[in-house]
Amino acid sequence: MSDPSLSIVDGGTRRLPQGTWCDLFERQARRTPSRRCLVTGETSWTFRELDVWSDRLARVLRDAGAVPGSVVACGMTRSVRAVLGVLATAKTGAVQLPIDPVSPVARVDAILGDARPAVVLTDAASLASRADVVLSDEDWEAELARRDGHRLPRGAAGPAYIIYTSGSTGAPKGVMVGHRSLVNLYGELADRFFPASRGPQRVAHGLPLSFDASWNPLSWLAGGHELHLVPDSARMDPESYVDFVREHRLSVVEAVPAQMSALLAAGLLDGRSRPRLLLMGGEAIGQELWSQLREAPDVTAVNLYGPTECTVFTTACRLDERATPSIGRPIGNTAARVVDEDLRPVPIGEPGELLISGSCLALGYLGSPELTADRFVTAGERRYRTGDRCRLAVDGRLEWLGRLDDQVKIRGHRVEPGETEHALLGLPGVRQAVVRAEGAEPRLVAYVVLGTSSLAEVRERLRAVLPTYLLPAAVIPVEAMPLGPNGKIDRTALAPFVPAPSASVLTPEQALVAAAFRVQLGIPAVDADSDFFALGGHSLSAAALAARLRARGVPCSLRDVLLRRTVARLAELVPTLAKGASTWTTTT
Structure with a gap:
């Protein structure tokens, strides 16, 4: 029996369903064949349609060389074909490797060279020259319609997917995640998140398809819910995203905290048609956002924590359970402990490194037994060293205190x-x-x-x-x-970087835009040639900058910020009615 004064917390035992994530989907398709399950743009598919079409694509992949245990690289655009690719790969018994088709060529080549996939599947022109199977916009449905839709034998369950994360040596490393870990994730969602009585939910899938967190909404799909793939045109523009949620009456939205904050500012929770469940993960939540969501009526918000090596998320905390940010308690079949440098549990309240054990653990790093042995230690049981500094509070919930090394999260990406x-x-x-x-x-x-x-x-x-x-x-x-x-x-x-004060004289129009830059980016000075993105801006903060300028009478859209990156170029949009305003209130 463990000492109750030490930082060890267990998520309890849960009986898992048999089979793989793909088996779960196929069982659901048999139960509710005519229920709508996937909506992408103008396309709406039932469970039976998605099941049959993915069987057909599985035949194509098998003919191209996808056998059980091999790797299928899926470089798919944001369309119904992306979900088909995930399902079809699982139906061959192969291991899915997501590839972002807009990634630089050198990075794609490094990943493909390391993973050595048996088949490369894509619908993107940028990857067509490397692909074995190309689903072009013109003829992919006609091609699949000619294929046999009977189910393929899959063999024993092993790895389900490989996700490449940033590596400190300069080379990305592939994390192999098994089917049982995915099924354990599904079990957590089914027991604690899927509604017991309100029927199928409409779930937003606004996460990057190459992000391991994209398996969360896919698990909702396997649970009988209706998945809506948020298009790229709306995904990174908070106002368009909110319009999409309202138009489709979505009830479940998941996002990294920075994006969730932008969605709230764009009116996500305004009015009657709004989501009832908000899931956040990928980076730490600040107190301001935590308090804002705790106070929101008729909304359940949950903070999810988990490295890629622990299968999407491994602890969870409902925001209404606690007044200050926490990563909560472990999910089922999972345990967490906070340890010292010798991997011994520290007393409750003391900081240390977070170790995770249980069914959530990945299988290891592809082709890197030394790295696997270093990060997945065995001391009575297999445990993953997260490298995260945490402490266990007296209420039994974990608090995240930062990284033990210099690894950081930037816009949800582990860097x-x-x-x-x-x-x-x-x-x-x-x-x-x-x-x-x-x-x-x-x-x-x-x-x-x-x-x-x-x-x-x-x-x-x-x-x-x-x-x-x-x-x-x-x-x-x-x-x-x-x-x-x-x-x-x-x-x-090395002294921390601080932008030099501007030596140039700004026009009133430029001063208005420059003030917006300073407030949005939290920097002391910019000049006419300052580039928003070179100073640390990104797509979410660009949307917020556009909103700030619109509030001052400047007709500025997200597209304008993306195309007119500098103070001078954006100042050209300032109309006559705003040209007298050269001051800016620094409160938000």
């Missing part, structure tokens, strides 16, 4: 600054580079010693090899890196 640093060091004309996360809302800042390249060339080359969330918000040239006594770079001696 190793070392991967960006490695990419910089691999560029021609860069002699030295240090990358670290800075600021209350973390953003990557790169410090470089340049050789023959200019800053503009470095930024352009970096965009060609890294996805957006790994790009530094600022690249700062330095004459030389500070060194410590051992001759290594002293990272702590």
